[in-house]
Amino acid sequence: MLRYLVNRIASASLVLLVVSLFTFVLIWLVPGDVASQLADPGASVEELQRIRARLNLDQPWHVQLLSWYGNLLRGDLGQSFLLNRSVTEAIIERIPVTLSLTLLALVIAVVLGVSAGIIAAVHHGGWADQSIMALALVGLSIPDFWLGLVGIYVFAVALGWLPSGGFVPLLQDPVGWARSMALPAFTLGITQVGLIARITRSSMLDVLGQDYVRTARAKGVPAFKVVAKHAFANALIPVITVTGVIVGVLLGGAVVIEQVFSLPGVGRLIIGAVLRRDYPVIQGGLLLLAFIYVFVNIIVDLLYAYVDPRVRYG
Amino acid sequence: MADFAPAQLNEAGSLPAERFGMLKRFMANRSFVIGGALFLFVVMVALLADVIAPFDPLRNNFRYRLGPPNAAHLLGTDSFGRDVLSRVLHGSRVSLVIGLLVVILTGLFGTLIGAVSGYVRRLDNLIMRIMDGFMAFPPILLAIAIGAVLGPSLLNAVIALTVAYTPRTARIVRASVLVVRESEYVEAARALGAGHVRILFRHILLNSLGPLLVQLTFIFALAILAEAVLSFIGVGPSPPTPTFGNIIADGRNYIAEAPWITIWPGIAIMVTVLGLNLLGDGLRDVLDPRLRAEAR
Numbered sequence: 001m002l003r004y005l006v007n008r009i010a011s012a013s014l015v016l017l018v019v020s021l022f023t024f025v026l027i028w029l030v031p032g033d034v035a036s037q038l039a040d041p042g043a044s045v046e047e048l049q050r051i052r053a054r055l056n057l058d059q060p061w062h063v064q065l066l067s068w069y070g071n072l073l074r075g076d077l078g079q080s081f082l083l084n085r086s087v088t089e090a091i092i093e094r095i096p097v098t099l100s101l102t103l104l105a106l107v108i109a110v111v112l113g114v115s116a117g118i119i120a121a122v123h124h125g126g127w128a129d130q131s132i133m134a135l136a137l138v139g140l141s142i143p144d145f146w147l148g149l150v151g152i153y154v155f156a157v158a159l160g161w162l163p164s165g166g167f168v169p170l171l172q173d174p175v176g177w178a179r180s181m182a183l184p185a186f187t188l189g190i191t192q193v194g195l196i197a198r199i200t201r202s203s204m205l206d207v208l209g210q211d212y213v214r215t216a217r218a219k220g221v222p223a224f225k226v227v228a229k230h231a232f233a234n235a236l237i238p239v240i241t242v243t244g245v246i247v248g249v250l251l252g253g254a255v256v257i258e259q260v261f262s263l264p265g266v267g268r269l270i271i272g273a274v275l276r277r278d279y280p281v282i283q284g285g286l287l288l289l290a291f292i293y294v295f296v297n298i299i300v301d302l303l304y305a306y307v308d309p310r311v312r313y314g
Numbered sequence: 315m316a317d318f319a320p321a322q323l324n325e326a327g328s329l330p331a332e333r334f335g336m337l338k339r340f341m342a343n344r345s346f347v348i349g350g351a352l353f354l355f356v357v358m359v360a361l362l363a364d365v366i367a368p369f370d371p372l373r374n375n376f377r378y379r380l381g382p383p384n385a386a387h388l389l390g391t392d393s394f395g396r397d398v399l400s401r402v403l404h405g406s407r408v409s410l411v412i413g414l415l416v417v418i419l420t421g422l423f424g425t426l427i428g429a430v431s432g433y434v435r436r437l438d439n440l441i442m443r444i445m446d447g448f449m450a451f452p453p454i455l456l457a458i459a460i461g462a463v464l465g466p467s468l469l470n471a472v473i474a475l476t477v478a479y480t481p482r483t484a485r486i487v488r489a490s491v492l493v494v495r496e497s498e499y500v501e502a503a504r505a506l507g508a509g510h511v512r513i514l515f516r517h518i519l520l521n522s523l524g525p526l527l528v529q530l531t532f533i534f535a536l537a538i539l540a541e542a543v544l545s546f547i548g549v550g551p552s553p554p555t556p557t558f559g560n561i562i563a564d565g566r567n568y569i570a571e572a573p574w575i576t577i578w579p580g581i582a583i584m585v586t587v588l589g590l591n592l593l594g595d596g597l598r599d600v601l602d603p604r605l606r607a608e609a610r
Binding site for chain 1: 443444446447448450451452453454455456458459460461462463464465535539542543546547548549562565566569570573576577579580583584587588591592595
């Protein structure tokens with residue numbers, strides 16, 4: 001297990017190296033002169049030079065690279081242009097919103113998806129199976145931000161049950177928090193239910209066809225217990241794997257969903273920065289979400305190795 | 315359902331029975347037929363947008379702003395009084411063009427990178443670690459960042475989405491190259507003295523086309539969804555160009571008084587993407603029955 005862990009962390013560090021290098025290069029891809037885009041029209045030469053200095057763009061590339069990594073190791077992601085503060089601070093302030101949104105959506109997606117997948121597999125070929133699979137495919141085809149807008153129309157505008165946006169901190173008012181997070185978390189989570197349901201179903205069907213399940217049935221274990229005890233644990237392995245991928249999709253989706261529901265998270269920070277060309281914030285946000293994704297996938301892989309011994313000895 | 319009769323070579327040396335069996339298998343696959351029909355419908359609409367759209371999608375009409383659906387404007391009008399139906403019809407054109415370009419470029423670069431990685435052992439590790447790095451970014455976020463840096467335009471959206479989806483494609487191509495390169499007919503070709511280029515293109519890549527085709531169909535679907543996001547947040551083709559995402563972005567501020575602006579382009583996206591997803595499922599079932607839902 002320890003060797004597996006070391007290997008896993010080594011390859012993750014390589015990934016992070018590529019991630020940070022690409023994020024660094026990103027600002028060089030800006031067509032034309034970065035400084036003149038950021039400055040007010042008609043800015044003086046000194047003003048432009050000041051902006052370049054602030055982005056380190058007046059230095060040769062290797063100095064830029066070294067200071068990028070030097071700062072990164074100290075947790076310094078640079079200064080935001082518009083917020084007039086450090087990117088790290090701005091992100092830390094907003095990360096709880098993004099993480100809680102992603103986590104809630106993940107729970108919704110996994111609970112609904114796994115249940116739907118099991119029901120479909122148990123009733124393989126029946127109407128329940130067919131309608132769940134059809135719904136799953138439709139779900140995979142819905143744009144999440146649009147579903148959010150439709151949700152706002154139905155639940156906030158037409159029915160008036162939930163707020164149409166805005167955020168209430170959990171500690172300040174738990175009920176208000178739940179109300180403010182319900183729609184965003186559901187819209188984000190529900191788009192991934194289909195994928196999880198499909199994978200749970202096919203993995204469940206695989207397991208239900210195994211010899212040991214037949215043995216359990218033959219010796220008279222009740223149908224419910226066969227599914228719950230013998231099949232479920234083994235069918236869960238592919239679901240765990242895909243959870244890692246889904247976290248990435250959800251983090252990306254959260255960026256847009258936060259925008260739709262005016263939630264003050266990292267996503268809204270990034271999109272605000274995109275529209276105003278606040279490059280350090282874009283770089284910092286991108287880097288952070290990729291880091292979270294890599295970290296979550298290390299955990300997923302360890303969980304996977306824990307559940308399935310073949311992986312860690314393989 | 316499938317016809318497993320041994321294929322008969324006719325005089326020209328082709329396999330008519332096998333080809334016919336393949337077509338029959340496609341037509342017997344429900345997902346493929348429904349998905350194909352849906353997608354074909356969307357393509358026809360996009361091609362004929364000029365003919366069937368009742369209005370110019372860019373023409374303002376300030377006397378009928380935010381107008382509810384009526385006989386003249388079947389899907390209502392937006393905040394500029396533009397006909398929503400006409401904008402959705404023309405929007406399908408822009409969205410499909412972006413999707414198609416992304417599919418072509420992703421297929422091209424993905425195949426190239428995947429083939430080199432799978433065939434040239436020494437480069438494999440390096441290339442795949444770089445791909446892993448790119449796959450650590452949520453694709454949509456990567457596309458947003460690249461689109462933000464390059465500036466909003468149709469071409470830049472295509473570039474951004476291509477960068478976002480190429481790594482997955484390269485991975486799939488590499489995986490099938492790794493399998494096919496060990497097969498006996500590749501060994502036979504090598505024994506017969508075929509060069510690397512010939513082996514790679516004629517023997518390996520041609521036999522890896524199935525999984526690639528399936529993957530590209532799903533990428534088409536993902537690209538349509540992602541393009542809508544990019545346009546929605548203002549990193550896609552600039553307004554007033556109608557794209558699904560742009561129309562939804564226009565409607566967003568009027569969701570309470572004019573929900574039709576938002577709702578219809580979303581349904582158009584759903585129909586397009588559902589068609590592609592069904593098509594991809596069907597292609598996968600027929601081309602490689604061993605792969606199932608988890609392959610996504």
